[in-house]
Amino acid sequence: MDLKRMGNQTVVFANPPVILSSYSVVGPKEGQGPLGKTFSKVWKDQLNGEKSWEFAESKMLREALEGAIAQVNVPSGHIDFMLAGDLLNQMISSNFAARQLALPFIGIYGACSTMALGMALGSMLIDGGFARYVLVGVSSHHDTAERQFRAPTEHGTQRAMSAQWTVTGAGSVLLGQTGVGPRITSATLGRVVDYAESNVNNMGSAMAPAVADTILNHLHDLHRHPADYDLIASGDLGAVGLALAGEVLKQSGRDMGTGFTDCGVMIFDANQDVHAGASGCGCSAVVFAGNIMQRIKAGELKRVLLVGSGALHSSTSALQGESIPGIGHAVVIEA
Amino acid sequence: MANQSSRQPTITVTPEQYKSLAQQYTPKPTVVKNVVRAFFVGGIICVIGQIIINLFVIAGLNRIDASTAATATMIFLGAMLTGLGVYDEIGKFGGAGSIVPITGFANSIVAPAMEFKREGYVLGVGAKLFTVAGPVLVYGIATSIVVGIVYFFLH
Numbered sequence: 475m476d477l478k479r480m481g482n483q484t485v486v487f488a489n490p491p492v493i494l495s496s497y498s499v500v501g502p503k504e505g506q507g508p509l510g511k512t513f514s515k516v517w518k519d520q521l522n523g524e525k526s527w528e529f530a531e532s533k534m535l536r537e538a539l540e541g542a543i544a545q546v547n548v549p550s551g552h553i554d555f556m557l558a559g560d561l562l563n564q565m566i567s568s569n570f571a572a573r574q575l576a577l578p579f580i581g582i583y584g585a586c587s588t589m590a591l592g593m594a595l596g597s598m599l600i601d602g603g604f605a606r607y608v609l610v611g612v613s614s615h616h617d618t619a620e621r622q623f624r625a626p627t628e629h630g631t632q633r634a635m636s637a638q639w640t641v642t643g644a645g646s647v648l649l650g651q652t653g654v655g656p657r658i659t660s661a662t663l664g665r666v667v668d669y670a671e672s673n674v675n676n677m678g679s680a681m682a683p684a685v686a687d688t689i690l691n692h693l694h695d696l697h698r699h700p701a702d703y704d705l706i707a708s709g710d711l712g713a714v715g716l717a718l719a720g721e722v723l724k725q726s727g728r729d730m731g732t733g734f735t736d737c738g739v740m741i742f743d744a745n746q747d748v749h750a751g752a753s754g755c756g757c758s759a760v761v762f763a764g765n766i767m768q769r770i771k772a773g774e775l776k777r778v779l780l781v782g783s784g785a786l787h788s789s790t791s792a793l794q795g796e797s798i799p800g801i802g803h804a805v806v807i808e809a
Numbered sequence: 810m811a812n813q814s815s816r817q818p819t820i821t822v823t824p825e826q827y828k829s830l831a832q833q834y835t836p837k838p839t840v841v842k843n844v845v846r847a848f849f850v851g852g853i854i855c856v857i858g859q860i861i862i863n864l865f866v867i868a869g870l871n872r873i874d875a876s877t878a879a880t881a882t883m884i885f886l887g888a889m890l891t892g893l894g895v896y897d898e899i900g901k902f903g904g905a906g907s908i909v910p911i912t913g914f915a916n917s918i919v920a921p922a923m924e925f926k927r928e929g930y931v932l933g934v935g936a937k938l939f940t941v942a943g944p945v946l947v948y949g950i951a952t953s954i955v956v957g958i959v960y961f962f963l964h
Contacts, residue, residue, distance in 0.1 A: 482816050526927045626924035628891050629941055630900015630907055630916050632843065635836035669827045679831040686820050694818040717834050726821045750836070 478601070481695025483662050483688070490657035491600040493807065494548070494650045496763035497541030499534050501616065501642030504760065507742045512764035514541055520617055520642060528562065531615035531644070532570040535560065538644035538763075539575060539611045546648060553577050553648070554605035557596050559588035560613045560755055562622060567613050577609065586710055587664070588612045589645060589759040590782025590803040594661035596649045597805070611646030614754030623674070623789050634675035638712040638738060639748035645759025656770045656807050662692035664802040666786060672797040674787065678715020678750055681783040684800030685711060686722040688781060692804050693728060700730045704775040707766065708802070709758020709782050710738030712751030737761035758782050770809050778807045843904050850903025854910045858883050880911055887912030891919040917941040
C-alpha cells in the first residue's frame with residue numbers, strides 16, 4: 475500500500491484538496507484592528523441581537539459557515555462533512571450551528587489550533603476518497619471565553635502583561651476535491667508537548683515548545699527550510715510565545731528568518747490594549763480566511779505554512795495544579 | 810511516497826533552559842505604575858466616602874450611623890457603576906485601588922449577578938452570586954470568628 479506519509483508526522487496529499495471559498499465574521503474590536511478591512515463581515519456589537527454571548531457565538535459561526543457555502547455554486551446537500559470546533563464546554567457553539575446546517579457533523583477540539591486541525595482532517599477525508607466537499611469552521615467569543623475561563627465580564631481586574639485577548643470571530647473554509655483556488659498540499663499533525671508552564675495568563679509560553687516541535691518535524695519530514703515558505707504563521711502564540719518559539723527553534727538549529735509571524739500578533743494593534751496579542755480558535759481562522767487567503771489570491775504568497783497552536787488545559791486542571799499541555803498542527807497552503 | 814524515517818527532530822531545549830527562557834521573554838508586571846495608580850484610585854474612592862460621611866453628619870446623623878449610611882451609599886455606587894459598565898474600566902486602571910474598598914466588593918457581587926442572570930435567578934444568580942466574593946466572605950467571616958474567640962478569652 476502506498477502510504478501518503480512522509481517522515482515522522484506529515485501527510486502529503488496525492489490530489490491536494492482545493493480551498494474553494496473562505497468567510498470570516500468578527501466582533502467590533504477585531505474590525506477596528508489592522509486587518510479590519512480583510513474580514514467578510516464585522517458585527518457592530520458583541521451580542522448582535524442575541525440574548526447571550528453563547529447564542530451570539532453560535533450564530534457567528536453559522537454565519538461564517540453559510541457565508542463560505544454561499545460564495546460558491548455548491549448545493550449544501552453535496553457537502554459530505556462539516557468539521558467544526560470552539561472553546562466552550564461540550565463545544566456548544568459548533569453543535570448548535572451544526573443543528574441548523576443539518577450536515578453530517580464531526581466536532582473537533584484542538585483549542586486554538588482547531589482551524590488548522592480541521593483543515594488537515596478535511597483534506598485527509600477528501601484525499602482519502604471519503605468526501606467531495608468538506609466544510610470547516612471554528613469560532614471563539616471574547617465574552618464566552620472570559621466567563622468560562624476567567625471572571626465575569628463586568629468584574630474590574632487587571633490583566634497580566636503576558637495575557638492574550640480572546641478574539642470574537644468565526645472563520646470557515648469550504649474544501650473541495652476539484653475546483654479553482656489555493657490547495658492544501660500537506661499537513662503535519664502535532665504531538666502534545668508540555669514544558670511545565672502552568673501560568674494560565676501566559677499561554678503563549680505554554681504553546682511555544684509544541685509549535686516549535688511541529689515546525690521542526692514538518693521541515694525535517696519534507697526536507698524543507700523556512701525560506702521555502704513565503705509566510706509561516708502560527709496561530710496564536712501572541713508576542714511572548716512567538717518570540718519564545720523563534721528562540722527555541724534557533725537553539726534547535728532552525729533559524730526562522732523574517733517570514734515567521736503569528737496570527738495573534740497580526741490581528742490587533744499595539745494601541746488596542748490587548749497586552750501579548752490575541753488568542754482563541756477564531757483568531758487564526760479569521761486571519762487565514764481573510765488576510766492570508768486574500769494575499770494568496772493576489773499572488774503575493776505562493777506557499778504558506780499555517781501552524782495552529784492549542785493550549786489543552788481547562789480551568790479545572792489549572793486550579794488542580796496541572797501544567798498546560800500544548801499542541802501545534804500545521805497545514806501547507808499553496809497558490 | 811511512503812517514507813518512514815526514524816524519529817529525531819525534537820527541540821534541543823531542556824525544560825530547565827526553557828523555564829529561564831520563558832522568564833526572560835515574559836514581560837514583567839508594571840508594579841510601580843500599578844502601585845501609583847492603586848494609591849490614587851483607592852485614595853479618591855476613600856475621599857468620596859469621607860465626604861459622604863461628613864454630609865450625613867451635617868444632615869444630622871451621629872458618627873456611627875453616618876459611617877453605616879455612607880457604607881451603604883458606597884455599595885450602591887459601586888453596584889450602579891458595575892451595572893452601567895463603568896466599574897470594570899475603573900478596575901482595569903486602578904487595580905487593587907478599586908478592588909479593596911467596599912465599592913470593589915459590590916462590583917464582585919454585581920458582576921456575577923449580571924453575568925449569570927441568563928441561566929436563571931435560582932441556578933444562575935442564586936448559585937453563582939459569590940463566585941468571586943466567596944473566598945472573601947468565607948475567610949473574612951472565619952477570621953472574625955477566631956478574633957472574636959481570642960477577644961472573648963482575653964476579656
